[in-house]
Amino acid sequence: MSRAPISRRALVGAGLAASGSLLSTSTLAQPAVAKGLVEWRMVTSWPKNLPGPGLSAERLAQAIGRLSDGRLQVKVFAAGELVPALECFDAVAGGTAEMAHTASLYWAGKLPAAPLYTTAPFGLTPLEHLTWVDQAGGQGLWDRLYAPFGIKPFMAGNTGFSMAGWYRRELRGLDDLKGLKIRIVGLGGEVMRRLGATPVALPAGEVFPAMQSGIVDAAELLAPYSDLAVGLHRVTKLYYGPGFNKPNGTGEALVSLKAYDALPADLKAIVATACRDEHTTALATAEWNNAVSLATLKETHGVQVKSMPADVLAAGARIAEGLLSEIAAKDALSAEIITSYRTARARTGQWMRVTQGTFLAARDA
Template sequence: MKRRDVIKKGLIGAGSVAAATTISAPAIAANRIEISMVSTWPRDFPGLGTGAQRFAQRLADLSDGRITAKYFAAGERVGAFDVFDEVASGNAQMYHGAEYYFTGKHPGFGYFTAVPFGLTATEFNAWLRFGGGQELWDELSGEFGLKGLACGNTGVQMGGWFRKEMKSASDFKGLKMRMPGLGGSVLSKLGGSPVSLPGGQIYENLISGAIDATEWVGPWNDEIMKLYEAAKFYYYPGFHEPGSMLSVQMNKKWWDGLSKMDQNIIAAAAAQENEYMYSEFSWKNGAALQRLLSQQGVQLREFSDDTYDAFGEASEEVFEDVQDHSALAKRIHQSFAKARKEVGGWNKISDVAYVQQRNRVLGM
């Protein structure tokens, strides 16, 4: 072989190696995904905040560290109620929160956390996955450049903390109560003044008297918040949040640019947290309620049937207002109502009937 041929082949070989190096290095780098994730919850807040942080960690675990999320709690990067715009604009890739905080953007978002006389956690999952709920949520979120997934559920929530006994619906007139979403709209129909506050600001407003009452989640979270220090009457059941679903919302353009595998990893992490959080709340609420009653002097009260009837009548008025908003809002409500009738009908003769009989037999 002539010397110049050796040199030529050597240069070609070196060029090939260089080309391969040039191609492979960016490909490896591009395969790593770094996410900025903002949240509506305080850092390390049990259940809600820790669930969001757990989801972020699960992304790394399921991808062997290839997908990482830098988590920002409420106020660390943007305010709790600013996460929607932060992700829609592309400044962050995802947020963890509650969709009903953003009914000001569109009332349809309320249906993807909880609405008055709505769906329980298991009914919610059925609607999302088999009843067309996810498709409607995708359509709604897509109008704002977002893509959402279910990522947690607190189960049935309590009716709230009150400084006085709530003997009838008329007691809500003039009441300043922290209650976001469409539940707050029901309060307005009853003559109350709903106030929307992030979790981190509830205690200070209740203890100072800036609000007269509040709902939050349930005994476990409410005990941690020490809401009993400002109000002793604890009412149940909550008409406004029968199965509050939390969500992870992502910038849609960013989501669409991911591979199917990476989309599935994120979806799997969200689905795992959706189940895990519900289990956690179900386990911890009972013991927390007993501590509130035995150690903190909390007085447990049940809303009267007449009061609940008033909640129902006001809710129907709110639903009419929602449907007047837009064609999409009407389709969301009609789909939800269909699911409530069909899945709820089955639930009545399955879960509800069984639990009633079990508790009767066991004297619970």
């Protein structure tokens, strides 16, 4: 049960009382909980400090500790340190951790509509996605989707628009996808399967060795900032875009509702504020570092940036739209989420075509 907000006078009084007992050995021996401190565990789906999402997890934990003056401390566990990379949802739902930093696209088998909260093929761009969740009803539907598992979701990071991935051989058209093994996750993996490829779901930390050893013929991870750090350019120089399969990269913070509801109101607000701030910080960081890293890949490492063949994009768009309809048919809540997502895409898309689309074409000319 939530407690009432603590008044400033009560906080000052508590601080004076605490300062007067600093030399008491009995007080020093008390556990952190007895002193009003809270300690959470955060599991992640990322290798430690992976540029992009790994750094988001670390910044988020640090921000919560800083904004709470140390009253809520979050210890970060990288993928595999406490639970495997793809078991973060279950870890929070089951009480192994109070918090996780991960991506909703991993939960398609559990919740068919969940991947949309990271991205959908030919779906919302980063700004459109933020608009949907924050202003157009997306957050309320997300809360309802995760509530049966005792989880409260927050946007908490964004890797920006993705690339379509690294390929060992050049793509000339749809026929070149047939039988191709590609590391890809989320709804984009199902689109690639229907295009003739063989999707292989691997956590981020296993992508480079799989590509290097030939387990996969191609790999889609994120965008230049993360991809450069992982070193995929050491395996192949063919880098394809646009990332039609993942035009957005929202990272999610999963918070145990039990742990969240036990917090006083001010700490709840701090968790929410820290997540929101990290989303903004991460997206700005991604946009700049993706631009810088792409230049480095091309100019220093000789990477060739290629465009996905037109027939692949056209076929992929048709398949993606059908896939959304299939998800909508799964259950009533999935149908609500798909309808909300499509409505947001149509409305923001009209505005972007009138403004950004026309403007960028004129600016480039």
